[in-house]
Amino acid sequence: MSNIEKVLVTGKTHTALSSTGNTSRGHNGNLDIELSTPGNAQPAHVFAATQPHPTAEQLFAGAWSACYIAAVGLAGKELKVTIPADVSVEVEIDLGQTGNAYFLQARFNVRLPGLPHEVARAVAHAADQMCPYSKATRGNIDVSFNVQTS
Template identity: 55%
Template sequence: MSKITQVLVTGKTHTTGADSAIFSGNHEGKLNLHLTSPGNPAARTYQFDAVVAHPTAEQLFAGAWSACYSGAVGIVAKQLNVVLPADTAVEIEVDLGMGGNEYFLQARLTLIVPGVDRELAIKIAHGADAMCPYSKATKGNIDVTLNIVTA
């Protein structure tokens, strides 16, 4: 895989068990969004003066991935008979960037499970990564870093 040498835009999410981070196609009338293109800041191809901010594709991808990964975390924890703390969270950052003259994506997933034994948290994080369809779809296609926070 090629590495990003210049990040153009980052979509960030913070998902907790109380968050509703489910996206659905607007054919059901549940999602009707205007999107913002990050443009090409290096070339200043696009100008967005006086434009209302809308989510970027990277934010939507991070949000959908975060919802899916969070669900997988819950399933894996249940399989391991682990009760997750109420402040369990998932943070996902998806970067759009350039490597040479090409565009690429990369991501960072962070599982936050305060008070959970680190080895157990690692097992949950990797189990969820193996289960989540978004993680499966990106495996080997983009650079992904998996982080675990237990403090």
């Protein structure tokens, strides 16, 4: 992997659990998605962009954050940790350049309020190990995690 020297564009999303399901919201209101899970009677994913062309980085961030927040729930069950109702994940995907080569990098801000910090870090790490998007990108792009408990 290579460090990005110049960031060209960043796609950001904020994904949180809500009473109507998961919601992923892009920065600047560019993209709102209502998510469902396989086998759920709720409608399939709904993309409602307030601007006609969200970036590929924003779409990727939204898809990855949706998968990751589901993995947080699974990791909590596996670790016997009650996940707070107001859990959220912010993902930023950068498209950047080093020399003539293009690369991606990702930053995750995982918010698990009320959990002890070490427990929250264990949940975030376990979710990263199970999330299919994380598995697919592991070793291919730089990814950093910031875990918040307040």
